Amino acid sequence: MAQVDFQHREIAIKLVYYGPAMSGKTTNLQQIHARMDPRRRGKLLTLDTKEDRTLYFDLLPLAFKSVSGITCKVKLFTVPGQVIHNTTRKVVLQGCDGVAFIADSQIAETKNNNESFANLRQNLKENRLDVEGIPIVIQFNKRDLAKVRSDDEIKRIAQKGKEPIFPAVAFKGEGVVDTFLGLAAATWESLETRMGLGSKHGIPRAELLGALSKQLGTDVSTIKLEGIR
Numbered sequence: 086m087a088q089v090d091f092q093h094r095e096i097a098i099k100l101v102y103y104g105p106a107m108s109g110k111t112t113n114l115q116q117i118h119a120r121m122d123p124r125r126r127g128k129l130l131t132l133d134t135k136e137d138r139t140l141y142f143d144l145l146p147l148a149f150k151s152v153s154g155i156t157c158k159v160k161l162f163t164v165p166g167q168v169i170h171n172t173t174r175k176v177v178l179q180g181c182d183g184v185a186f187i188a189d190s191q192i193a194e195t196k197n198n199n200e201s202f203a204n205l206r207q208n209l210k211e212n213r214l215d216v217e218g219i220p221i222v223i224q225f226n227k228r229d230l231a232k233v234r235s236d237d238e239i240k241r242i243a244q245k246g247k248e249p250i251f252p253a254v255a256f257k258g259e260g261v262v263d264t265f266l267g268l269a270a271a272t273w274e275s276l277e278t279r280m281g282l283g284s285k286h287g288i289p290r291a292e293l294l295g296a297l298s299k300q301l302g303t304d305v306s307t308i309k310l311e312g313i314r
């Protein structure tokens with residue numbers, strides 16, 4: 086649940102980018118960071134090893150002040166994808182309000198995607214988070230590569246499941262903002278239902294999405310928030 090600090094009139098939303106190693110989680114955060122105004126953006130804290138793999142996590146903070154005077158902080162985290170770092174993944178997932186699952190579109194990565202998704206569900210459960218209720222959006226990244234799952238297949242997956250699906254070529258920035266704003270929209274719905282984020286805490290949906298898209302230099306009205314169907 087989003088953390089409310091009444092004394093400082095602040096509310097913090099935690100979003101986690103989850104998925105197998107090398108699927109493009111860090112790249113998504115780097116692209117978001119690159120779109121933000123250099124004079125105002127927070128630091129992208131990234132802790133990569135020499136092999137360009139996230140060892141701990143990456144953290145990117147965003148913030149805006151709502152009309153109601155409440156400061157809304159949105160904290161983006163990634164997890165390390167390698168199987169051995171499960172303890173870290175579990176800790177990063179604590180208290181999260183929404184998840185972007187970054188899948189690798191390559192056919193050869195299907196098993197890794199599935200194992201990571203099962204691991205996500207397991208860790209949500211172990212953190213006593215609501216596995217069925219927590220908003221999850223799925224990004225199929227690396228659409229530029231050969232030997233990837235077809236558009237039709239991804240469409241079928243989208244129709245079968247309840248999670249919104251976003252295709253992406255993260256290192257070119259394609260689909261990154263759509264995924265992020267899609268996640269923000271899904272998370273707002275969930276937090277409105279669970280704690281009245283708009284109705285009780287003064288963060289209406291339009292303000293959250295408007296402020297975030299403005300910080301990324303886009304217009305939310307041109308973005309397809311519900312993914313492909």
Ligand SMILES: Nc1nc2c(ncn2[C@@H]2O[C@H](COP(=O)(O)OP(=O)(O)O)[C@@H](O)[C@H]2O)c(=O)[nH]1
Pocket residue numbers: 104105106107108109110111112113137138139163166226227228229230253254255256257
């Ligand atoms: N071909 C291709 N490579 C990508 C794409 N997105 C990210 N990568 C590359 O995949 C590798 C792993 O990305 P990274 O973001 O570190 O993955 P993470 O382990 O999930 O954080 C890097 O070399 C990226 O440049 C993409 O859309 N297409």
Ligand SMILES: [Mg+2]
Pocket residue numbers: 110111112138139163164165
């Ligand atoms: Mg990483």
